Structures are given as C-alpha cells and as structure tokens.
Amino acid sequence: MKIGSLTQKWQHKDASIRLRAVQAATLDQEILIELGQSDPDFEVRRTAILQINDPTVLRLLADDVNVNQVATSRWAAILGSDLANFDKINENLPEFLLIRLVTEADQPDIRYKAASLITNQTRLEEILFTPNHSRVHQLCASNLDDETKLEQVHKHYLDKDKNVARIVKSKLQAIKKEREQVLQFETELSKTLDAIEKLADSENIDGLERRLSVLNDKWASLKSTCSADHQDRYNKAQFLCQQLIDESVALKGKPIEEAKSVLCSLRNLTEKFQGAASDLETLSQSLSAAGNCWPKGQDMAPFYSLFNPLENLHNQFEIWSAISKELASLHPEQLTRRMAALQWPEGFAEPDEIVKTRMGIEEHLTQIQKAKTGHRNRIKEVEEKLNQLESAITDGHLKQANRLRTSIKNKFNQFPAPQRLLNRSHLLATKLNELRDWQDFVTNPKREELCIGMDKLANDLSIHPREKARAIKELQDQWKKLGPSNNKQAQRLWTRFRKLGNLAFEPCGKYFESQKKAREQNFTERKKICASLELFLEENDWQKANWKLVVDIINKSRQEWHQYSDIPRSNRKKIQDRFNRVLDGLQEKLKSEFSRNQAKKSALIEEMRGLTEIDVPTTQATAQARVLQTKWKDVGVTDRYADRKLWKQFRTECDKVFNRRDEKLALDRKKQNETADATRSVLNSFDDLLKSDQAIHRNDINSFKKQFNAISQQRNQSSIRNEFQRLIKSAETILSQQAQTSKHQMIAELKRLSELCNQFEIGKIDAATLDGNWQSEVALDKKFTKRINLRREGSNKADPAEAEKLCIQLEILAGIESPPESAQARMAYQVERLNREFSQGNKQTISVEDQSTGIQVSWYCLPSMTLNDELNARFQRAEAVLGI
DSSP: OOTTOOOOGGSSSSSHHHHHHHHOOOSSSHHHHHHHHHSHHHHHHHHHTTTTTOHHHHHTTTTTTTSSHHHHHHHHHTTTTTTTHHHHHHOOOOOOHHHHHHOOOOEEEEEHHHHOOOOOOOHHHHHTTTOOOOOHHHHHHHHOOOOOOOOHHHHHHHHTTTHHHHHHHHHHHHHHHHHHHHHHHHHHHHHHHHHHHHHHHOOOOOOHHHHHHHHHHHHHGGGGGGGGHHHHHHHHHHHHHHHHHHHHHHHHHOOOOHHHHHHHHHHHHHHHHHHHOGGGGGHHHHHHHHHHHTTSSSOSSHHHHHHHHHHHHHHHHHHHHHHTTTTTOHHHHHHHHHHOOOOOOOOOOHHHHHHHHHHHHHHHHHHHHHHHHHHHHHHHHHHHHHHHHHHHHTTTTTHHHHHHHHHHHHHTTTTTOOOHHHHHHHHHHHHHHHHHHHHHHHHHHHHHHHHHHHHHHHHHHHSSSEEEHHHHHHHHHHHHTTTOOOOHHHHHHHHHHHHOOOOOOOHHHHHHHHHHHHHHHHHHHHHHHHHHHHHHHHOOOGOOHHHHHHHHHHHHHHHHHHHTTOOOOHHHHHHHHHHHHHHHHHHHHHHHHHHHHHHHHHHHHHHHHHHHOOOOOHHHHHHHHHHHHHHHHOOOOOOOHHHHHHHHHHHHHHHHHHHHHHHHHHHHHHHHHHHHHHHHHHHHHHHHHSSSSSOOOOOOHHHHHHHOOOOOTTTTOHHHHHHHHHHHHHHHHHHHHHHHHHHHHHHHHHHHHHHHHHHHHHSSOHHHHHHHHOOOSOOOOOOHHHHHHHHHHSSSOHHHHHHHHHHEEEHHHHHHHHHGGGGGHHHHHHHHHIIIIIIIIOOOSSHHHHHHHHHHHHHSSSSSGOOHHHHHHHHHHHHHTTOO
16 A cells, blocks of 8 residues: 555554554545455454445455454444344345344344344254344244254253244144154055055955945045156056956846845844744754855845844854753853853844843842942941941040940851951950950049049038039039949949939939929919900000000010019920910000101101201201201100111201201301401411511502402401501501602602712713713602703703792792892792682692602702802702701
8 A cells, every 4th residue: 555645544554553543433434445345454444344334335345254254243233223224135135144133133123034034944043042032033943944953942942932942842743743644645555556456456356346436536635646656556456457347247147036035035034033032943054045045156245234143143042052051050150151152143032041041140140249248348347346446445435445345246246257357356355354454443543532522512511502513413424434333342432422422412402492483483473474464455445545654564574574584494485475475465556556656757757858958048957957856756656676767867867957057157167267367367468568678569558458358357357457457557657658768768869860960060070980870779750760861961951040949949848038139039939829829729739748859859950050059058958947
C-alpha cells in the first residue's frame, strides 16, 4: 500500500495505527468495507468487519476462509435483529449461515425462520444439542427424520424439555408404525403370491374359481405398490389357475340327482335325531350307506355339512355306550371324569340315561361341595374362637375365657377337627388353668378389701341412703369383675360379702319405701290438679271469660304439675294423658281469643307500617306511633310464641318510625353544627385578617359580609351577629386608618418626586439621574401618577396665580391669615366659593382632609418656576398647622 504525504491513518503502513483508526469507530462504511475485504492484517480486517452494516457485503466476506467466522458472526448479528431484512434475503442461504442465525440471532422469530430452512439431519441434531429457544428445538425435532438421531435426542430431552421429548417420541412412533406397515405389506404380498402359485399347482379344482376370485380382490389392493417381478409372478400363476378353471368347466355334467338323494336322506336323519334319541344304534349303517352312494367328483361341501354333525353324534353315542357298560362299577369321581369327555352335539336330543346320569353327578358334586364348605366354616369358626380365647387369656378375662373354652368343646363334638386345632386347644386350656390359679391368688385379697368396704357401709349411718345404695352397687360390680369364686376361701368371702351387703342395704330399703309413699302422694296431688281443671273447664262462663285469669290458671297448673313430677312410673302415662286432655280443652277455648287478639295486633302492625310507607311528617308519625304503642298494651292475651313474633314485627316498624325521627334530629343537629362551624370559621378568618399585618380592602369586608349572610343563622344566635358587627366596625376603622396612612405615604412620595423635578428643572441633575431615582415602592394613585408625569415631561405650564390660589386655599383650611398682599386674592376666592355654594347650589361636602390632599397634589405638580420662596414658606406653614 502506497502512503502519500497526506495519507489518512486508516491507510497508514503501520497495522497498529490502522487498527486504532478502525477502533475509533469514525470511519465511513465504504472505508470499512475496503479494509474488511483487502487489508493485509487480519486484526484490522476483523475489527473493520465487526463495524460493517451491509449484510450483502458480509455475505460475500463469509465465503473468504480467512475471515469466514467473524464475517458470518457479524452477518448473523445484523440479520438476527432485523426480521424484515431477513425475509428479503432468506432464499438460497447456505446452511452454515442459517446455523449462525439459529444460534446467534437476537430475535426468536428470526431463529425460528432460519431453523425452518435447514434440512440437513446432522445440522438439525447439532442445533438440538445446543442451547436455544424451546420453539426452535421443537421445530428442529419436527423436521428430524433419522431414527438413530431421534432416539439420541429423545434420551437427551427426557428430563429437560417435555414438549421436545413429546414431539420426538411421536416421530419415533410414526417411524415404527411405518416400518410395521411396510413389513406387513411385504408379508401380505408374499403370502398372496405363494397362495396363488400353490393354487396353480394344486390338482384339486373344487372351489378353484372362488378361491381365485378372493386372491384377485386381495391383489388389487397390493399391486399399486409392488414391483414388476412380483406382478409377473402373479400374472403367470393367475394364467395357470384360469386354465384349470376352463378345464373343470368342460368336465361338468355329473349325476346331480344321486347327490340330491343322499343329501335328502342325511337331512331326514338329522331331523329324526334332533327330535328324539332313539335307534342311535342304526346311525352307523346309515352314514356308511350315504358315503358309498355319493357320486365321485361331486362337490363334497354340501355332503359334509350334513354328514359331519351326524358322524359326531355317532362318535358321542359310542363314548356313552362304553360308559353305560361300566356305569355300575365306576366311582363317582371316575364317572365325573368320563362324563366330562362326553360332548353331546348341540341341537341333537340327549338320551334320558345321559340326562339322569348328569343330574346324579351334579347332585353328588353339590353335596361334596356343601360338606367341604361346612367343614371349612366350622374350622374357621373354631379358629376365631381360639383366637378370642387366646386374647381373653392374655388380657386376663377369666369369665370370658371360660365361656369360650366351653363353646370350643361343644364345637369339637360336632365334627372331626384337625389335629392342629386340637393341639392348640389343649395348649390354651393349660394356660386357662394357670390363669384361674393366678386370679384366685390375686383376687382373694381384693375380695377381702371389698368385704371390709361393705362392712364400713353397713356401720356408717351418716351416708345418705341414695348414696349408700349407689356405693353398694359399685362394690357389687367390682366383685363381679373379679370373676367366679372357684375355691373354698373365695366361697367363704362371698357369703360374708352378701350378708354385709344385705345389712348395709336395710336403711336404703326404708328410704326407698318412704320415697314410694311420697310418689303416691304426688300422684294424688296431680289427680287433684286434673279434677280442679276439669271442673273449671266445665262450669266457667266462657262467654264472659276473664282470659288473663284463664292464662294464669293454665300457667299455675303447669308449675304445680311440674312440682309433683315424681310419681309411680306405672301411673305416669295415664295421668299425663288426663292432664293433657283438660289442658287441650282450655287451650281450645283460648284459641279463638288468641286469634282475635292476634288479628288486632296484626292490624296495629299494618297501621304502624303505614306510618313508614306514606309521606307522613316525622313529628306526626312519632306521635301516632306512641298512640299505637298504647293500643298494643290494651290488646288482650295472645299465644306467647305468636305474640313474640308479632311483637318483633311491631317493634321493627316502631324502630323505623323512631329511627326516622332520630335521623331528622341528627340531621338538624348536624346542620346546626355545620352552620355554627361555618359561621365560626368566617368569624375566625375575619378576626385573623384584622389581627394580621396584611392590608385590608373594601372587597375583603364585602366578601366576609357575603359569606356571613349566606349562612342561615338561628334566631337565638344574636351574640354571633353582634360579634360580626363588632368585627365590621373594627374593619371599617382599620380601613380608614389604612386610607389615611396611604394618603400620607402618597403625598410624601409626591413631595419626593416633586423635589426631583425641581432639581431637574433647575439643572442640578440630568435626565438619567431623574429616571434612576424615579421608581419607588410606594404606589401612587392613578390621578397622582398622571399629573406628576405631566410635570416630569414638562407639559404643565407655569401659572403664578394658580400657585397663590392653592396657597390661599390651604391657609383657609388651616385657619390662618394670608399676607396682606394676598388679602384681595383671598377675598375673591371666598366670594367665588360662597357664590358657588349659595347661588349655584354647589355646597362643599368634601372633608378637610380630602380637600387638603387635592391642594397638595396640585401644588407639587406645578413647575418650579411658578413657585417662589415666599409661597413655599406659606404653603409649608399651612401644612404644619394641618399636620399633613
């Protein structure tokens, strides 16, 4: 490369300088393409290629073996992020570039489309064994057809990506199914060819045409995919078969009538033996004759269809004949086996001897089965009882164990038990005897304790009889739990325990006797209650009944009835039925009264509900509700349960009325509170404004008045109104003070500006100084500003007479004398003013303060040449007198 005096860095002969120039990323694409294509240094080429953005150039560079990898990678990076660009150039791309896109493209859609263009099985396998998106792996798996590779991929993805594993498994199954179908086709093809060639070589031409037709139909479904050799083999065999058929047709004309006669005789035999099993001995001769009479060469199918069942019948008859000869000497089991070999043809009648023999065998087998079942059940029952006996011995339940032992002995007497059960029973009997001895040893001291306990009960008279009876029962139960008394010592203890128990129960017996008498007395009292209620039910005047008294009588009767509840058990149902009958009679009388009163209360409920449903004023609804409550109390008796339900409804409607009243009161209170809060907020805001340093304006006062008047005040809130009027007065005072202060400030500012104008007019300051000092923080009134600006601009004309007039006016307001030389002018002004007030009706109504302010404004807006020292002195003296 030739380098001139003005050579660029990327053209420098030093490769490192060229590399730095490329790394600076400032070169144009044309330069980068030139370097990437032809630079002698590999690192320069690689760095330049990594910055090239043209996929077409990169595609060409990818064919260069020296920079193939870097160019391919850069090409994949660019296309991998631009789907639209990829769609334009994706045709005829080599697979190595597609592989790069599949593995390096940024967009999953580009990877997917690139993978869809790859057909090489090895490349697809490589992609499946490298990390990538699941969609890409699934697509590659769908396009992979090599069985060996599919098996490897399936093994690899079993525990990684179930979707890929499922696709691969489906492909493998499809390949296996296709292989099986091919193998099945080849097998069928081979079988068909072998069958037709065998048929062509066969000497038996019976049914040849039918069999050939079947093979032709089968070959029609196979020939579309068979080879030419297979087709030639089939055609040759088919030709030979057709020749045989043609020859057989020529040989026809057999004696059909003879065949028909044989078939008729066979049908007659079949019908005969289907109806009855007689003359079976002659069947063999008949079959032999039919076989000899059948014409040769005739189709045997009709013959055998009738002959074979009859031949089978003859064979089974021969078997039965052999069995019947040995019937008396055969054991039942032997006979059963022999009869099992006898398979009488279906449709033919069986001989009566065979039927009887089968029934006898079935009955014998049934008895044997019953005997076996009964034996097994007995063994099972004994085993269960032995298990129960073993558990009872283990748990120490002697009484239960004795019962089980007796039951087992009885079972052994009913059937021959196996020796193993007898041995186990003997072993358990030994353990049971040991348990008896041990329990006698253990339980006798406990029996002694129970006797002592019973003795204490017998001698302790402080225990209540009911409690003593319960304690006696507990001791007796404990004695029973100890089991039977099998030895002499236990028998002596039992006699002692029984005597002590009888002695201890004597006071209990007396107590229970007294209780019996009390129950009899209670029974008598209950009868009296029933009698009195029956008398009341019969004699009371129910037309003028005191229903509250009736209810009280019923309630009192129930209380007394419950008081005398302890009566003899045998009399309970009868007396209770009598009490229920008389109560039912009284309740029936009450029922109509209850209904009338319930109707009245229901009407009150509806009336109360009407107060909530119609638009009734709250006050009126509340008063009416109280009236209805009083009426409710005046209604007579009602059923307690129904009254409770009605009262709940009435109370609900009452609550609605009173809730509406409470809601109105709460709403009124809320409005009052809101009004008070809003008023107080206005007053507080007004007071805060007055106390602050902020200037007050007339709009502020008007705004607070508007807010205050917008809030509806109660008549009893005069104190609030008075407080607001006080604040208004304070605001007016402050507003007046503010106005006065503002005027003084404006006059002072006007004096300052007038002095600036004086100095400018006499030449002491220039215009720039005047402008620089003109601005001020005090805002003048618009009229003041306009007039002083006219002076500043030099628009005001000098008028000495006007100046003297202004000075005289201020002196008159101050109440001081003007100099003698101004007396005539003063007199003229006063005459002019009086003339204006009396003759023209223009009476002066402006305050002294406002008049003095107007004079001052006019004075200070006069040019300096209009004024002299004497007038200034006079004007200042008048200002001092007025204090302005």
